[in-house]
Amino acid sequence: MSLRRRVAILSGRAAGWASRTTGRGAGTQVSGRIMLAVDPDLLRTLGARDRVVTVSATNGKTTTTRLLCDALRHAGLPVVTNHTGANMASGIAGALAAPHGPSVAVLEVDERWLTHVVEPLDPEVLVFGNLSRDQLDRFGEVHAIVDRWRAITEADPDRHVVANASDPHVVHAAEPARRVTWVALGIPWKQDATTCPRCDALLAWPDGRFRCAGCGFAEPPAEFRLEGDALAVGSRRIPLDLAIPGTWNRMNAALAATVAEAHFGVDAETAVAGMAAVEVVSGRFAQHRLPDGRSARVVLAKNPAGWTEVLQWLAGRDTGVVLAVNAHVADGRDPSWLYDVPFEVLRDRSVVASGERALDVAVRLHYGDVACTVEADPLVAARRVGGAEVHIVASYTQFTHLTREFW
Amino acid sequence: MSSVLRIALVYPDLLGTYGDRGNALVLEHRARARGIEATIVEVPAGTPLPDSCDIYLLGGGEDAPQVAAAEGLRASRAALTRALDGGAALLAVCAGFQLIGHHYAAAGGRSMEGLALVDLHTVPGPDRIIGEVLVEPDPSTGLPTITGFENHGGRTHLGPGERPLGRVRRGGGNGDGSDGVLHGGIVGTYLHGPVLPRNPALADHLLAHVTGTALGPLDEPVVDRYRAERLSFATLTGSARRRAERRLHRG
Ligand SMILES: [Zn+2]
Numbered sequence: 279m280s281l282r283r284r285v286a287i288l289s290g291r292a293a294g295w296a297s298r299t300t301g302r303g304a305g306t307q308v309s310g311r312i313m314l315a316v317d318p319d320l321l322r323t324l325g326a327r328d329r330v331v332t333v334s335a336t337n338g339k340t341t342t343t344r345l346l347c348d349a350l351r352h353a354g355l356p357v358v359t360n361h362t363g364a365n366m367a368s369g370i371a372g373a374l375a376a377p378h379g380p381s382v383a384v385l386e387v388d389e390r391w392l393t394h395v396v397e398p399l400d401p402e403v404l405v406f407g408n409l410s411r412d413q414l415d416r417f418g419e420v421h422a423i424v425d426r427w428r429a430i431t432e433a434d435p436d437r438h439v440v441a442n443a444s445d446p447h448v449v450h451a452a453e454p455a456r457r458v459t460w461v462a463l464g465i466p467w468k469q470d471a472t473t474c475p476r477c478d479a480l481l482a483w484p485d486g487r488f489r490c491a492g493c494g495f496a497e498p499p500a501e502f503r504l505e506g507d508a509l510a511v512g513s514r515r516i517p518l519d520l521a522i523p524g525t526w527n528r529m530n531a532a533l534a535a536t537v538a539e540a541h542f543g544v545d546a547e548t549a550v551a552g553m554a555a556v557e558v559v560s561g562r563f564a565q566h567r568l569p570d571g572r573s574a575r576v577v578l579a580k581n582p583a584g585w586t587e588v589l590q591w592l593a594g595r596d597t598g599v600v601l602a603v604n605a606h607v608a609d610g611r612d613p614s615w616l617y618d619v620p621f622e623v624l625r626d627r628s629v630v631a632s633g634e635r636a637l638d639v640a641v642r643l644h645y646g647d648v649a650c651t652v653e654a655d656p657l658v659a660a661r662r663v664g665g666a667e668v669h670i671v672a673s674y675t676q677f678t679h680l681t682r683e684f685w
Numbered sequence: 686m687s688s689v690l691r692i693a694l695v696y697p698d699l700l701g702t703y704g705d706r707g708n709a710l711v712l713e714h715r716a717r718a719r720g721i722e723a724t725i726v727e728v729p730a731g732t733p734l735p736d737s738c739d740i741y742l743l744g745g746g747e748d749a750p751q752v753a754a755a756e757g758l759r760a761s762r763a764a765l766t767r768a769l770d771g772g773a774a775l776l777a778v779c780a781g782f783q784l785i786g787h788h789y790a791a792a793g794g795r796s797m798e799g800l801a802l803v804d805l806h807t808v809p810g811p812d813r814i815i816g817e818v819l820v821e822p823d824p825s826t827g828l829p830t831i832t833g834f835e836n837h838g839g840r841t842h843l844g845p846g847e848r849p850l851g852r853v854r855r856g857g858g859n860g861d862g863s864d865g866v867l868h869g870g871i872v873g874t875y876l877h878g879p880v881l882p883r884n885p886a887l888a889d890h891l892l893a894h895v896t897g898t899a900l901g902p903l904d905e906p907v908v909d910r911y912r913a914e915r916l917s918f919a920t921l922t923g924s925a926r927r928r929a930e931r932r933l934h935r936g
Pocket residue numbers: 474475476477478479490491492493494495
């Protein structure tokens with residue numbers, strides 16, 4: 279290793295240590311930024327040491343990454359990863375520079391950063407989960423990201439891709455690759471997939487699978503399929519018994535198990551056994567205890583697709599619900615999406631509108647005929663809301679605030 | 686208007702990018718609160734527009750869906766014109782606003798034909814306009830200040846016989862100090878998505894047009910509080926607004 283490179287890594291580690299000890303952050307972002315400043319080519323060197331897999335999606339990338347790590351570790355493979363959502367170049371450099379022997383590097387990569395990371399890292403396998411609208415005021419349209427992903431598979435069609443066959447954006451992006459493992463995860467949110475990514479004609483969804491009448495673009499046949507609570511692989515059915523809740527986490531688990539079997543040769547049964555014990559992922563799904571003894575859980579929802587899935591899951595439970603919404607840059611400054619989300623499923627629940635944009639939430643609920651009270655502080659709201667248990671559904675900055683300060 | 690007020694949510698699968706469904710909910714809710722039975726008629730993409738609705742809603746959409754919507758709408762133009770001539774109202778927002786003109790700029794700058802219901806056209810601007818907007822409506826409407834959020838790249842030019850919805854006090858709007866258009870029963874605006882929840886008087890303005898009667902105020906304290914909060918927030922600038930955002934509801 280060149281002196282410049284060793285200096286880059288050492289100065290980065292020192293800064294990461296300083297940042298951790300002064301309590302100003304998890305350290306890896308800071309150290310990664312300094313390393314890349316000293317040696318911009320660092321990712322190329324670091325990527326060559328490990329077997330790299332990147333995981334990208336609008337929703338579920340952090341959890342899928344974590345589940346894949348636990349699945350591979352359970353099978354005895356050494357794993358390094360970028361925990362804590364440090365999913366851009368600096369966070370990845372920081373994670374890979376930590377001392378470790380040859381490993382599988384399971385890396386969550388922000389869907390908008392994938393191009394910048396794939397070129398230097400040269401991963402063995404790309405994992406494409408799903409793409410939907412997310413903070414349109416910041417990131418623009420979904421189509422722009424699809425085009426960038428597709429350019430990646432066109433540039434190197436020999437790289438293995440594991441991709442969600444049910445999402446037309448993902449299929450369009452993965453298609454140029456010669457070796458694609460398709461996993462049919464289903465797509466609960468179709469509002470961003472109304473036109474064909476190939477020819478712009480309207481997509482039809484007979485039996486929940488997309489098909490374009492214009493050019494024939496359709497859901498590819500998938501060897502791996504999420505069927506209810508199980509992953510089906512050929513004639514095998516592997517029950518997805520998880521400690522983390524919801525349909526969306528079964529989708530994450532099915533995707534991770536597919537990667538484990540199709541790329542790393544770890545059979546899906548072993549992979550799922552390795553995921554079963556995961557209870558908390560970077561603060562997500564953690565259970566807390568309220569002073570009155572009820573259990574309270576904070577659930578992150580970042581965009582309409584995520585909110586819709588969380589609300590549909592809550593609609594089946596006897597729970598009080600606190601809806602905590604901010605509109606800072608990281609949340610998206612424009613809360614228009616509140617009207618894309620079916621809050622009406624909460625009509626018979628005890629509901630509190632909360633967060634800095636509590637009134638946006640309250641008016642949305644008012645026009646959806648959902649009764650609610652308004653309390654800006656979500657922790658106060660959690661104590662006041664009814665129900666046998668409590669769920670706080672939080673936008674991004676509310677979630678990070680709550681997981682830091684909770685009880 | 687028949688005994689039931691019919692609100693057409695036009696192509697929600699194409700023109701629904703920014704929570705545009707909210708406008709239909711507000712109209713339905715505010716009509717019912719006055720004892721007027723109302724129903725939302727969803728018109729999915731690929732279906733012809735009915736001519737029997739009272740209020741038509743055209744919302745915002747991404748580039749490819751906007752092109753698909755333009756094709757469908759041109760095929761249904763006669764039905765829409767019949768309805769408008771018969772006294773219906775039309776709220777056209779963002780992409781929908783661009784679609785009611787002669788032509789607009791699609792992705793890559795190519796010019797696409799619109800519905801030509803109003804004498805206006807849209808060209809590409811040098812940048813995207815994103816942020817909170819305040820509009821002082823044309824005094825003839827009697828409407829109070831309109832607040833909203835915009836996110837668009839187009840600049841819209843009105844023909845000499847057309848008048849805008851109002852003057853922009855904060856934000857970009859059409860790009861020349863004005864926003865939107867007022868043309869008979871047609872209201873166009875760049876204030877995207879759910880503009881009616883923030884501006885219930887604008888919803889009542891559309892309802893009054895199709896019912897032929899002025900509507901009394903509603904007692905909805907949470908809506909009044911919300912509107913007051915958004916108005917005071919949008920009149921602040923820069924760092925003062927960020928400080929206010931942090932302070933909001935604390936203490
Ligand atoms: Zn097609």
